[in-house]
Amino acid sequence: MTEEVGSDTLQRIVRATLTRIGELDTVTDSPDGLIVSGSQGRVRAWAQVAPGGELSALRIEGAHYTPSRRRLRLPAPVTWATYLILVTVWNILTVWTAADRAAWLGDMATLAGFYVIVEGCGAPAQQPRLLRRTVEAGAVAALASTWRLPDLPNGNGVLRLAGGLALLTGSLWLVVAARRHRWRAPLSRPLQFPLVGTWYVVQGGGRMLNHHAQVPEQRGALDLVALGTLGTRTRRGRDLGAYAAYGHPVHSPCDGRVISAANTVQDQKPGEIRYQPPYGNHVFLDTGREIIKLAHLRPGSVTVRTGDTIHAGQLLGEVGNTGNTTEPHLHIHAERDGLGLDLEFTGIPERLYRGRAIHT
Known part of the structure; x- marks a missing residue:
């Protein structure tokens, strides 16, 4: 807030900004915030104006502004959700088309590792309900392939089985280690949880x-x-x-x-x-x-x-x-x-x- 830093500090910030961007040209609004443009570059800013018209708060970014990449949208059908569902379907098809028991076990281990990462790292409840249930239904579809086991030969897909087990083991280790991680920097005493519900x-x-x-x-x-x-x-x-x-x-x-x-x-x-x-x-x-x-x-x-x-x-x-x-x-x-x-x-x-x- 401007009253907290004082007018001298505020003027020094403005002068430093002009040194970086050159002679002031325009101040425009954009989806990324206020863009202050000069002869040598642009910076983002945030400002609040009091009811009387005086500037009550100002913040200027320290780095030059470049348009945010996050605003480059992929076509609607090509989203991370689409890729997630495609990977799920591909894993299910792999299990259903396994040529022998060893390959089936390896593919199931790979699929299990995929679900460990998705459920363990993806915060499922944060996702849309339809997407969440669709991906979870894939596990049921994969398990249904067990009816094929009696008719499959033992096979020699040992490497495929070892690879699947390695992926599953690695996934479990990563998730468990991340969930149990501590910085070994304890609070002096526990806090009260600040929310109810x-x-x-x-x-x-x-x-x-x-x-x-x-x-x-x-x-x-x-x-x-x-x-x-x-x-x-x-x-x-x-x-x-x-x-x-x-x-x-x-x-x-x-x-x-x-x-x-x-x-x-x-x-x-x-x-x-x-x-x-x-x-x-x-x-x-x-x-x-x-x-x-x-x-x-x-x-x-x-x-x-x-x-x-x-x-x-x-x-x-x-x-x-x-x-x-x-x-x-x-x-x-x-x-x-x-x-x-x-x-x-x-x-x-x-x-x-x-x-x-x-x-x-």
């Missing part, structure tokens, strides 16, 4: 299951979405209200002092990310031993301010879709000296990893 971890665990792992202070973070009555995260439609998580109350996981809070960043449109402050609306708490960060809150819902003393269980805000996010969810992580810690919550046993449902 049924919640699903869409990011969490080791590197293969958690895209936050590449950011040192976020490496132990969790992204949480709510599950609706049908066991998926959305109802029909693509508006914010279609997501079961949107608007759910977020409570403080600990006692602490608010060291940063934001409440005026606007929600993103689901499926898109415009340039904004990465945490969006947020509350950061200092416990005296670590920093707890809760992010992507709904605009206008944050109930605390910087400097407030907070108690565990106190209402902080509501789940929103602000900042670096494509759908409504709660981001939570703990850090100490710039490194993320392993999260632990009272009353929630075992590890927290992508694909786990939490009931509170």
Whole structure:
């Protein structure tokens, strides 16, 4: 916010930006955010204007802007879902056309390894219900091929069997290792879970299951979405209200002092990310031993301010879709000296990893 950094700092940021991009040309809106163009390049920016017309908040990206590749859409039929279904069908056909028992066993092991990866790494409840059930039905179709076994010769497909078993073993090892991963950086004490209801971890665990792992202070973070009555995260439609998580109350996981809070960043449109402050609306708490960060809150819902003393269980805000996010969810992580810690919550046993449902 401009009142927090001061006019001198704001002017210094603007001058540094002009040094990078050259003489100011235009400021235009785009799906990626505000684009500030100069004679020597472009940068993305985010700004808020107070009702009186004064600039109340400004953020300028440090790197030159290039159009996002994520906006290059494949034709509708050519999607990752299509590939997933095609791989499933190919595996099923391979099992059904196996020439001997050894080959059949090898193909079944390969198919099992495929399902271990899909179910263990893909956060199934995050996917559309029809796609999820279609892929799961493939397992039933493959198992039905066992009726062929009595008529198949023993064969000599030993290498095929060994390859399938190796793929299955490797898949199991990767998923188990990622789910059991710990950074060996414990919290000073367990937190209270900040949400009530049924919640699903869409990011969490080791590197293969958690895209936050590449950011040192976020490496132990969790992204949480709510599950609706049908066991998926959305109802029909693509508006914010279609997501079961949107608007759910977020409570403080600990006692602490608010060291940063934001409440005026606007929600993103689901499926898109415009340039904004990465945490969006947020509350950061200092416990005296670590920093707890809760992010992507709904605009206008944050109930605390910087400097407030907070108690565990106190209402902080509501789940929103602000900042670096494509759908409504709660981001939570703990850090100490710039490194993320392993999260632990009272009353929630075992590890927290992508694909786990939490009931509170």
